[in-house]
Amino acid sequence: MKPLIIAFLCSFSSVVLADCTQVKEDIVIGCTYDCDSFYGFALRNNARRLGYKIKTVNLSRQDVALEAVDAILIPGGADINPELYYPAIPEELVTYTKKLLGLVNFSSEGKKRDPFEFEVVKSYFSNANLSSTPLLGICRGMQMMAVASGLPLYVDIKHELGIKNRYNKLDKIILDDKSSLLGQFYPRGRTYGVKYHHQGIRVDYYEENKEKFPDLKIAAFSHRKKIAESLEFVSRPALGIQYHPEKAVTLGNGRPVWKWFLSKACEKSNSR
Numbered sequence: 001m002k003p004l005i006i007a008f009l010c011s012f013s014s015v016v017l018a019d020c021t022q023v024k025e026d027i028v029i030g031c032t033y034d035c036d037s038f039y040g041f042a043l044r045n046n047a048r049r050l051g052y053k054i055k056t057v058n059l060s061r062q063d064v065a066l067e068a069v070d071a072i073l074i075p076g077g078a079d080i081n082p083e084l085y086y087p088a089i090p091e092e093l094v095t096y097t098k099k100l101l102g103l104v105n106f107s108s109e110g111k112k113r114d115p116f117e118f119e120v121v122k123s124y125f126s127n128a129n130l131s132s133t134p135l136l137g138i139c140r141g142m143q144m145m146a147v148a149s150g151l152p153l154y155v156d157i158k159h160e161l162g163i164k165n166r167y168n169k170l171d172k173i174i175l176d177d178k179s180s181l182l183g184q185f186y187p188r189g190r191t192y193g194v195k196y197h198h199q200g201i202r203v204d205y206y207e208e209n210k211e212k213f214p215d216l217k218i219a220a221f222s223h224r225k226k227i228a229e230s231l232e233f234v235s236r237p238a239l240g241i242q243y244h245p246e247k248a249v250t251l252g253n254g255r256p257v258w259k260w261f262l263s264k265a266c267e268k269s270n271s272r
Helices: 003-013 037-050 091-098 108-126 140-148 157-161 181-185 203-208 248-270
Strands: 027-031 054-058 071-074 135-138 166-175 190-197 220-222 230-233 238-241
Touching: 027 037, 027 248, 037 054, 037 248, 071 108, 071 140, 071 248, 108 140, 135 140, 140 230, 140 238, 181 230, 181 238, 181 248, 190 248, 238 248
Parallel strands: 027 054, 027 071, 071 135, 135 238
Antiparallel strands: 166 190, 166 220, 230 238
């Protein structure tokens, strides 16, 4: 069976999570970057399926405090500058990473987003008032959640792991821990996701230093556990995923992620 057909069929195996009944008129979703195009469509489409009314605000363009939104979304996008995680890693890994800087796609988007999103994640985890605010990081968003938590990245998976860079690829994702949040989304222990990345969480570093990250859990992988596909946080409703649930090819597969995110946002909204 072709992967696209499998992805379509697997979308029907997702568990149905409990819904939150909306009380406020609008659920406010704060995006650290563009919440239009695919992301806006996915948010609106899934909110409509749940019977929610939402509005999105761009946190980087508007003077909006994190405490004023009901959920935070960090979407995909530009490469992350390795300088952000140099202070958290051993000097020998810093030296090694600097030799690979030619593989980083530095951009004006990344230059703008790096310090802002790094601070958003840091503020999120340090602010007790945000303990029930859901945070969803997609692709770059998951990587930023990792970096802000002290985890470094593979600069280029083709160069470092021998895996083709995942530009518009459909990958099989295996749930390593079925008791995890993603395990609840996909009880069969697998799903498929559209990928568009060449960086990724440095899995070997995480495995060798797990004791440093007691609140983090990597529960899903692809490519024989070489590429991390999820990042879950024990203490907060925070989830990072490497694949793109907003893409139309796997829209059904992405619904459990959006349903969790929006339901948690609804709960946050009702608690105000």
